[in-house]
Amino acid sequence: MTWQARINTALDERRAADAFRVRNVVEKGAGRFLIREGRRFCNFSSNDYLGLSQHPAIVRAWQQGAERYGVGSGGSGHVSGYTTAHRALEEALADWLGYPRALLFISGFAANQAVIAALMGKDDRIVADRLSHASLLEAANLSPAQLRRFAHNDAGQLATLLDKPCDGQQLAVTEGVFSMDGDSAPLAALQEAAKRQNAWLLVDDAHGIGVMGEEGRGSAHLQNVKPELLIVTFGKGFGASGAAVLCSESVADYLLQFARHLIYSTSMPPAQAVALSASLAVIRSAEGEERRQRLNGHIARFREALRALPFRTTDSQSAIQPVIAGDNSRALSLADGLRERGMWATAIRPPTVPAGTARLRLTLTAAHEAQDIDALVEALHVAGQ
């Protein structure tokens, strides 16, 4: 097969399966409204759960950071790109989450790739929840370690897999809140299973951090669990982008030696670190608590109303509220139905989710008003008929 034939075949297969991905160009995609081609839609597809992407104090912090530091960091943190702004953010994160150290990464995807690549060798084993994010499973697949997957949230199966003989070290991997189902992992049970075999636990709390628990400390803190490796990301609740790994002193020093995504990549712009520190200050404040309460009110309102509608969902208590349509074309037609009524929601299809579970992945945020939630339910009612 020639190169061109290979590419054409792959594209044709995607089209035939109603799974061809395109990007929508938007004028604005985060906040209460999504604006596209001059039209305004109520936005149920962004991960900006607390509405912080549009927060005036955080926007101003980014501007002031740019005035002070310029727009770029100028290099890897190992050369000249680790500024006082980066250090201040790392220290604030470590203090907030109760870890000795935090290391910043440019994205959650990079953090997961880097940590797994740096830690795992060929005699080792990764045991990951089957529904873990693509960045985790792909890193695990690329690593020389053995990869085993346990049934979603099944601590018993995790224990069984960890009990099998292994010459090296074992790493149990899960998320705090799952990105496509919105449900939470039973972290205490998972950690107990890991501890029995001296395995370490890695929790990626991309969707819980900032949004759940006291001062927004996330899923692990809420469940009183302290994983050896905690990944937090800033593209969701923090309203910006970037990520951090929270860990011990020695693991941080180890990652600084061996995490290639840190060593061979330009660090995040210092102005972004300034903005993220401002975002963290809001998250920890009374205003952050008000935003979380407002979001929780929307979640309860939506779930209560959804019970009257003939849709399958998950037991998500989070801002991620899936409405499972089953086949791809039904998911797409639901999304179209909402769009006609002025609401923006994304249809998520396999391979992002398991076959037969194409869905609308609705996200509720503190930027919404109660009437937005009511209008969403009404639109689902009409579009589902």
Ligand SMILES: *Cc1c(COP(=O)(O)O)cnc(C)c1O
């Ligand atoms: C979004 C997400 C990531 C990727 O984070 P980015 O900062 O967007 O690269 C990683 N893990 C999970 C669970 C996510 O939901």
